[in-house]
Amino acid sequence: MTSKTWLILLATLGLLLAACNRPGGDAETETAEASTQTSSLRSVKTVSATQGPLTATRNTTVTIEPLQESRVAAGTGGRVEAILKREGERVSAGEAVIELDDDNLRLQVQNAQLALEFARINLNRADRSTTETTPQLQAQLRTAQTNFEIAQRQFEEGQALFSAGGVSSTELRGLEAQFSQAEAGLSQATDALARNQRAGTEDLALLRVQVNQAQTQLTQATDALEEAQIVAPFDGEIADVLVAEGEFIGAGSPAFRLVSTERQLGRFSVPPTDAQALILQNQIYFDYGGLDYAATIIRTSNAPGNQRLIDITAEIYPSETPIPAGSVAQLSYSVPLGTGVQIPTSALGVRQGSNYVFVVEDGATRRQDVSIVAEVSGQAVVEGIIEGSEVVAPLPADLREATEVRVVGGN
Amino acid sequence: MRRLLSLHLSLVVTLMITLIITTALAQPISFPEDALPLSDALQAAAERTDVVNARLSLSDAETALRRTGADPLALRLEKAQAQQRVDLSDAQLRQARYQALADIASAYTRMLEAQLQQEFTQTASDVRAQVVDITRIRFERGSATALDVQDAENEAQDARTNLASATQGVALARSNLESLIGQEVVSTTFIPDEFLAPLPNLETVLLSLEQAPNLLQVNQGVEVSEIGLDLLDPSYASAAQIENAELQLEQTQESAREAERGLRLQARTLYNTATTAAQTYRNSLDVFASAQEREALEKQRLDAGLIADITFKQTQLSTFQAFLGMIQAKNAYLNSLFDLQAGTLTALEGLNDF
Numbered sequence: 001m002t003s004k005t006w007l008i009l010l011a012t013l014g015l016l017l018a019a020c021n022r023p024g025g026d027a028e029t030e031t032a033e034a035s036t037q038t039s040s041l042r043s044v045k046t047v048s049a050t051q052g053p054l055t056a057t058r059n060t061t062v063t064i065e066p067l068q069e070s071r072v073a074a075g076t077g078g079r080v081e082a083i084l085k086r087e088g089e090r091v092s093a094g095e096a097v098i099e100l101d102d103d104n105l106r107l108q109v110q111n112a113q114l115a116l117e118f119a120r121i122n123l124n125r126a127d128r129s130t131t132e133t134t135p136q137l138q139a140q141l142r143t144a145q146t147n148f149e150i151a152q153r154q155f156e157e158g159q160a161l162f163s164a165g166g167v168s169s170t171e172l173r174g175l176e177a178q179f180s181q182a183e184a185g186l187s188q189a190t191d192a193l194a195r196n197q198r199a200g201t202e203d204l205a206l207l208r209v210q211v212n213q214a215q216t217q218l219t220q221a222t223d224a225l226e227e228a229q230i231v232a233p234f235d236g237e238i239a240d241v242l243v244a245e246g247e248f249i250g251a252g253s254p255a256f257r258l259v260s261t262e263r264q265l266g267r268f269s270v271p272p273t274d275a276q277a278l279i280l281q282n283q284i285y286f287d288y289g290g291l292d293y294a295a296t297i298i299r300t301s302n303a304p305g306n307q308r309l310i311d312i313t314a315e316i317y318p319s320e321t322p323i324p325a326g327s328v329a330q331l332s333y334s335v336p337l338g339t340g341v342q343i344p345t346s347a348l349g350v351r352q353g354s355n356y357v358f359v360v361e362d363g364a365t366r367r368q369d370v371s372i373v374a375e376v377s378g379q380a381v382v383e384g385i386i387e388g389s390e391v392v393a394p395l396p397a398d399l400r401e402a403t404e405v406r407v408v409g410g411n
Numbered sequence: 412m413r414r415l416l417s418l419h420l421s422l423v424v425t426l427m428i429t430l431i432i433t434t435a436l437a438q439p440i441s442f443p444e445d446a447l448p449l450s451d452a453l454q455a456a457a458e459r460t461d462v463v464n465a466r467l468s469l470s471d472a473e474t475a476l477r478r479t480g481a482d483p484l485a486l487r488l489e490k491a492q493a494q495q496r497v498d499l500s501d502a503q504l505r506q507a508r509y510q511a512l513a514d515i516a517s518a519y520t521r522m523l524e525a526q527l528q529q530e531f532t533q534t535a536s537d538v539r540a541q542v543v544d545i546t547r548i549r550f551e552r553g554s555a556t557a558l559d560v561q562d563a564e565n566e567a568q569d570a571r572t573n574l575a576s577a578t579q580g581v582a583l584a585r586s587n588l589e590s591l592i593g594q595e596v597v598s599t600t601f602i603p604d605e606f607l608a609p610l611p612n613l614e615t616v617l618l619s620l621e622q623a624p625n626l627l628q629v630n631q632g633v634e635v636s637e638i639g640l641d642l643l644d645p646s647y648a649s650a651a652q653i654e655n656a657e658l659q660l661e662q663t664q665e666s667a668r669e670a671e672r673g674l675r676l677q678a679r680t681l682y683n684t685a686t687t688a689a690q691t692y693r694n695s696l697d698v699f700a701s702a703q704e705r706e707a708l709e710k711q712r713l714d715a716g717l718i719a720d721i722t723f724k725q726t727q728l729s730t731f732q733a734f735l736g737m738i739q740a741k742n743a744y745l746n747s748l749f750d751l752q753a754g755t756l757t758a759l760e761g762l763n764d765f
Contacts, residue, residue, distance in 0.1 A: 157553075161545055162719075166544075166549075168712075168713070169716030171719065173716075
């Protein structure tokens with residue numbers, strides 16, 4: 001036990017004895033102390049108040065997780081034909097793990113190819129038909145227009161001739177019928193051309209959509225065929241194979257579990273007051289198995305969880321000796337608690353709910369009330385004294401105001 | 412002879428049927444009420460100069476015959492010649508009357524035909540004018556050429572020219588008729604079918620030739636020659652005189668035979684002409700009846716709106732033309748009858764009593 005420790009114990013004992021005095025005795029005591037000082041100086045130790053930050057060191061546990069973990073599902077349904085990789089085997093991204101029976105899928109691809117070709121043929125035929133028919137319909141329209149004009153002229157001529165007695169009423173009605181027929185023919189030719197032109201936009205657009213649909217179906221069939229091989233989405237290690245050969249697996253059903261090994265995450269939780277400092281610090285360091293690991297904070301939870309802690313995730317830098325997934329490591333980190341005048345907490349005294357220190361000035365003590373800004377590990381940042389003040393520490397319990405003291409040592 | 416008789420009967424039957432058909436056919440035009448009928452016009456035949464002169468000659472011959480008959484010193488030859496003169500004058504009077512009737516009938520029918528021709532050309536001109544209007548409308552509408560319009564206008568101009576000619580023809584025919592009958596003629600009118608006397612048989616016609624002035628005159632010469640021969644007494648006359656008289660008689664007889672043969676030939680020609688005219692008239696009636704039937708059919712089609720007004724008018728024009736042809740055939744037949752009567756002095760029923 002060090003001498004400093006002894007001093008603290010004596011001071012504490014003194015304070016307890018002082019607290020056992022009867023009420024109203026303070027004035028007598030102070031009078032006695034004054035008479036004592038006159039007879040002998042009180043030996044105290046002092047420390048010089050220093051200016052600086054006060055930091056705290058905290059510990060928390062870091063849970064090691066892989067950066068990626070996936071329950072890889074089958075993209076299509078089918079019977080499991082072969083399991084290419086087993087648990088514990090490392091795989092690269094895109095490497096096949098499980099193969100499904102793809103006979104039906106290949107047929108579907110062939111059918112989709114045929115459907116696409118059929119749709120393309122239909123589109124080409126309609127396009128060609130539209131292109132070739134349009135001039136014919138335009139010619140028919142011109143002919144119908146000419147016929148209409150001729151019939152109209154003949155009908156008007158027939159009306160004039162009928163008035164002049166040149167044609168019979170039957171002939172006039174015949175001309176009128178021809179005119180109506182020519183008018184109908186013109187309308188039909190116009191409609192036919194319009195329909196053809198609409199077909200050039202609507203029907204062809206519809207056929208193009210059908211081609212696109214067939215293309216999409218082919219893509220889907222091709223994708224489904226590719227899905228017949230369930231591959232690893234990223235580099236990693238097969239953690240679990242969830243199916244067995246010969247079993248049928250449906251689309252969307254998990255086939256195996258894959259975890260990444262190259263990149264790992266460390267998850268830990270800290271109080272909200274510590275989180276900000278850590279986030280600003282961005283880097284954390286922790287020890288596992290006697291090895292130091294570094295990690296970069298990549299995300300945090302925005303709000304505290306049920307335990308009023310902030311969850312922080314950090315990506316561990318790649319290492320030749322990765323930590324097994326699920327392991328727990330210890331993380332120590334420093335948190336700045338405040339900046340100001342620092343004194344030992346042993347210099348602090350409490351009276352009537354307020355903190356105070358004794359400052360030695362001109363060989364005598366002077367009580368100085370202070371406010372504790374931060375306190376940790378026997379050090380406190382206080383307000384109420386200035387830097388360089390000689391503060392009695394440890395504070396004897398019986399030390400009084402204006403006590404002449406003799407400083408016997410200090411830090 | 413039997414063939415001629417059968418032909419005669421067939422003509423009679425044909426004309427009877429024709430008369431029935433004619434009365435049933437409608438006539439496309441009408442004449443004014445003050446139109447001069449043929450019967451009235453024929454009344455003027457008695458006042459014709461030839462007829463008057465013939466009548467005076469007959470009267471003079473009859474006076475001479477009476478004077479000769481009353482003369483106790485008159486010779487047989489003189490009496491015979493006086494009687495011959497009376498007979499000849501009577502025949503000449505009848506011939507003059509028949510010829511006057513024929514002339515008047517011919518002039519009358521010419522005016523009638525001219526009037527109908529004028530009416531026909533007037534109708535044709537109206538139709539052509541309408542055709543011009545129609546063709547112009549077609550030309551303006553683009554369904555006829557300028558040449559078509561020109562053709563229509565030319566045809567209309569021709570129709571107007573024909574109308575003017577027909578009008579002049581009417582005036583000329585009217586003037587001719589008026590000069591023949593000596594009175595003003597406003598208009599003629601259709602000739603009643605009663606004038607279409609049935610043809611007598613050819614034998615009757617040939618028998619009538621005996622009264623023809625030319626043949627009568629030759630026969631009278633034969634008779635005079637015979638009388639002269641009889642009067643020659645071989646006791647008092649030289650043989651040369653007798654031979655000369657006999658030769659003259661033979662020559663006169665030969666002339667009489669020649670004259671009779673010529674008249675017979677002329678009579679046959681007139682008879683054949685009348686027969687042909689009757690046949691032509693019958694045919695024209697059929698044509699006119701057909702035209703009327705076609706017009707009636709076309710009228711139904713017009714009312715039903717199946718044909719144009721101009722088409723019906725052209726049909727009417729065709730009917731009019733058929734009618735005009737029928738009238739012309741009828742007039743030709745009538746004139747042939749009058750000519751037959753005048754040429755053979757065969758009195759025809761309904762044609763000789765004016």
